[in-house]
Amino acid sequence: MPKHSTPGLAALALSTFAAPLAAQEPMPVKVFIGAMFEIGENTGDRAGELQHWYERYWSETEAQDVPGAFSSMYCNDDGVCGAVLGMGKVNSSASMQAILLNPAYDFSQTYFMLSGVAGTPPSRGTIGDVVWGSWLVDYDLGHRWAPEEGEPGAPVFMPRAGYEDYRRFELNAKLVSWGVELSQDVEMQDSDSARQYRQRYPDGAAQAAPSVKVGTHMTGDTFFHGPGLSEExxxxxxxxxxxxxxxxxxxxxxxxxxxxxxxxxxxxxSLRGAVNFDQGHPDETTLEHLDPAPGETAGGFAETVENITLVGAPLVDQIVANWGDWKDGVPAHSGE
Structure with missing residues (x-):
């Protein structure tokens, strides 16, 4: 073969290898929505935490496998991605780490919407409420003992030194303000069964119609119940x-x-919808509340999971539609 043909072959080889490398550029993710469970299919049946998000953003997309994650991930052409992460601290955080470390995605400018159902104390919330988290607190990091082993009426929890950097997180107040402002006029869904259930509680907050609120989200693998643990x-x-x-x-x-x-x-x-109270009403024990008789369960689950998306989607849409204002950080808004 003539020597002058060799450079041409080399250039052809380089171009052949360059094409797939260019195609592997990581996808920039503008918003990631993390749900914790889904009940059945992603659409067309009883909705869990992902379904309303899926129907709004990913019904026309293909599932993307992420090794190490709990489930497939979905992304649309606007840079909105989401997945079911799994229930519990270890399950969900392992999924989140697998997703963040996957080289197919660029999370350097991503906004994260952690979304799901939850419980609320009847003194502060009601079934169907959606609460923007201002703080995230880990319920499990510290020391606990049985009440009878301490001073009567005294707390049975004590923080342990060394957990300061990861037992609580104060979320960006400016981002929370955006979420509240964009969702303040959302028409919240409700049901007759939820309205009837609320009346078992004497608290004004418990009997109120669903609304958008702000406050601390308490994270614990233990599904704690009862007035004592609520007070704790x-x-x-x-x-x-x-x-x-x-x-x-x-x-x-x-x-x-x-x-x-x-x-x-x-x-x-962090966005959570209340589907249960964290304690029974005055005429039932904590065990009866945890294992209710037929007809004694709280209504409003279907309405609450819909409310979560109704409340959270305006922020997602605001970020995507105005990405130039958001990509470098949370912008100021009219409330400031």
């Missing part, structure tokens, strides 16, 4: 200098720690 959660929120305890859930603080180590916390929003 409030005690912990005050102990850590956080806002009032509004939501009990199982994942947000753990997911936030994973995101913090890789991207920081300025772009995290």
């Amino acid at each position: 959660a409030q005690y912990m929120a005050e102990l850590y200098g956080a806002d009032d305890y509004m939501i009990t859930e199982m994942e947000a603080a753990a997911i936030a720690l994973v995101i913090k180590r890789l991207q920081g916390t300025d772009r995290i929003a």
